[in-house]
Amino acid sequence: DIQMTQSPSSLSASVGDRVTITCRASQDIRNLLAWFQQKPGKAPKTLIYDATSLQSGVPTRFSGSGSGTDFTLTINSLQPEDFATYFCQHYNGFPITFGQGTRLEIK
Amino acid sequence: EVQVVESGGGLVQPGGSLRLSCVASGFILSDHYMHWVRQAPGKGLEWVGRITNKAAGYTAEYAASVEGRFTMSTDDSKSSLNLRMDSLKIEDTAVYYCIRVARGSRSYDIWGQGTVVTVSS
Numbered sequence: 198d199i200q201m202t203q204s205p206s207s208l209s210a211s212v213g214d215r216v217t218i219t220c221r222a223s224q225d226i227r228n229l230l231a232w233f234q235q236k237p238g239k240a241p242k243t244l245i246y247d248a249t250s251l252q253s254g255v256p257t258r259f260s261g262s263g264s265g266t267d268f269t270l271t272i273n274s275l276q277p278e279d280f281a282t283y284f285c286q287h288y289n290g291f292p293i294t295f296g297q298g299t300r301l302e303i304k
Numbered sequence: 305e306v307q308v309v310e311s312g313g314g315l316v317q318p319g320g321s322l323r324l325s326c327v328a329s330g331f332i333l334s335d336h337y338m339h340w341v342r343q344a345p346g347k348g349l350e351w352v353g354r355i356t357n358k359a360a361g362y363t364a365e366y367a368a369s370v371e372g373r374f375t376m377s378t379d380d381s382k383s384s385l386n387l388r389m390d391s392l393k394i395e396d397t398a399v400y401y402c403i404r405v406a407r408g409s410r411s412y413d414i415w416g417q418g419t420v421v422t423v424s425s
Contacts (some may be wrong), residue, residue, distance in 0.1 A: 235349075242415065293339075
């Protein structure tokens, strides 16, 4: 199985900051990676698919980059509603696996 | 409105069975690949399985942790995706999400609100 490792596991930031979350795959997954945002008690929401494509309706302050094994999610100018947990996921074959999550907290 | 709504969760004893349903509205279920993902209390996301659309023959893939115990199926007449769960284990306790895959893509574009399954004696 492909292992997805996110870092950091948690981070604190302030409104207006730029933050970057990384996700590393244990083998080449081309660009078959998605990013999700989840708030407490809510279903996840898709932010990015195919590593760099912004899901419809998602603010442009979110962006994704990378291919192969190393990927990043960048949030520019953090807004209060962005404090949540973020997960990456590969879909380069089965089983599909997720990263362990990154909790983004208000500093 | 395009949405999927899960139901059927509840409390079941270890070894028991449960059937979850995911009803689609605002779109034709048989046109889309669909996935189930679950989340144990306080934990991360775990992929459960995927079923292709009608054109691809409703082919299913499962996570190793549920293979042989869980079965996905569709009922076109009810626009419903079903997840039959047998031989349930305590570790199957989770919120179960039904997810639509966008046509022509592998993107998860519509998530359900989830249904809670608790396996306990």
